Amino acid sequence: MKQSLINLLPPATVAAIWAFWGVAPAAWTQGPWAIIAVGLGTLAFVQLLELVFERHEGWRINGRELLTDVFYVAFGYGVIGFLSDTLVNGPLGELKEAWGIGTPWLAASPFLVQVLVVMFVFEFGQYWMHRAMHNWTPLWLTHAPHHHITQLNAMKGFIGNPIELFLISLGITALLDVNLNALFAAITAGGAIATYAHANVRADPPIWYGYFFTTIRNHSLHHTALSYEDTRCNYGNSVIFWDRVFGTYKEGESEVVGQDDRKRLSIKEQWLFPLRPWLEKRKTAA
Ligand SMILES: [Zn+2]
Ligand SMILES: [Zn+2]
Structure with missing residues (x-):
């Protein structure tokens, strides 16, 4: 396939997701499994693209990586999804009812306007949390x-310490009046963009896409192994636009990713990481 067509894969995927929620028959989009099917379907599709249009040989997926990644996807959909729904989105929805907060203008807006407002509002909070x-x-x-x-x-x-995964899932979009399909379109399109922004796929989307949305170029730079200081840019998980607005956007990419000595952490090490300073102190004291 021609490189210029490969580069269009991320925007085409996002457009297909928006179109699905916007125009597909209700029988397809309704029901609790639709959003999970679109979310997991996108992940599987992009993972398969890695096999066909590889970006870096050093990032090639193997059994151990795949197993860890699948574990975290299940953890994200199951545990983190449950926690943010019960602890945050549910109570926020009740608060919205009790206080009579509403954004009826949004629910009356065209479908794509609703989708973009949800994406940019959610990512605004995500940007500051990440920063x-x-x-x-x-x-x-x-x-x-x-x-x-x-x-x-x-x-x-999906990979990270559970506390971080919970914090990064938080948002105030439960306070918005928005069409349910538009909400799902925003969530799954944002997910698709973040998936491509982490994927070992040789797709460099056109400038107009990269102006608003995060690409693998800019997010790989955020993951650079150069130094901790060099990671402090390009915070947008799916909407890089906020980095441009708030002055943290940086052009470039990085093939070598990781931190410190670039040692790969096990799941146990990832989960205990926040206790590291305390554990090390205890070790030296003993
Ligand atoms: Zn980061
Ligand atoms: Zn990342």
């Missing part, structure tokens, strides 16, 4: 495991 994680040590200790991954693949966005 705070790179600026305050206690938060960094929860986020560092995501930066210790030594290669990028389709499912790598």
Whole structure:
């Protein structure tokens, strides 16, 4: 396939997802499994693309990486999804009812406007949360495991310490009046962009796409192994536009990713990472 067509894969995927939620028959989009099918289907599709249009040989998926990634995807969909729904989205929805907060203008807007508003509002919060994680040590200790991954693949966005995964799932979109299909379109399109932004796929989308949305170029630079200081740019998980607005956008890419000595962490090490300073102190004291 011609490189110029490969480069169109991310925008084409996003457009297909928006179109699915916007125009597919209700029988397809309704029901609790539709959003899971689109989410997991996109992940599987991009993971398969890695086999056909590889970006870097050093990032090639293997059994151990795949197993860890699948574990985290299941953990994200199951545990993290449950926690953010019960602890945050549910109560926010009740608060919205009790206080009579509403955004009826949004629900009355065209479908694509609703989708974009949800995506940009959610990513606005995500941007500041992610930036705070790179600026305050206690938060960094929860986020560092995501930066210790030594290669990028389709499912790598799901990898991290559970505390970080919970924090990064938080948002205020439950306060918005929005068409359910538009909400699902925003979630799954944002997921697709973040998936491509972590994937070992040789697709460099056109400038107009990369102006608003995160690409593998800019996100691989955020994962650079050069130094911790060099990772402090391109915070947008799927909407890089906020980096441009708030001055943290940096052009470039990185093939060598990881942190410190680039040692790959096990799941146990990822989960215990925030306790590291304390564990090390205890070790030297003993
Ligand atoms: Zn980061
Ligand atoms: Zn990442």
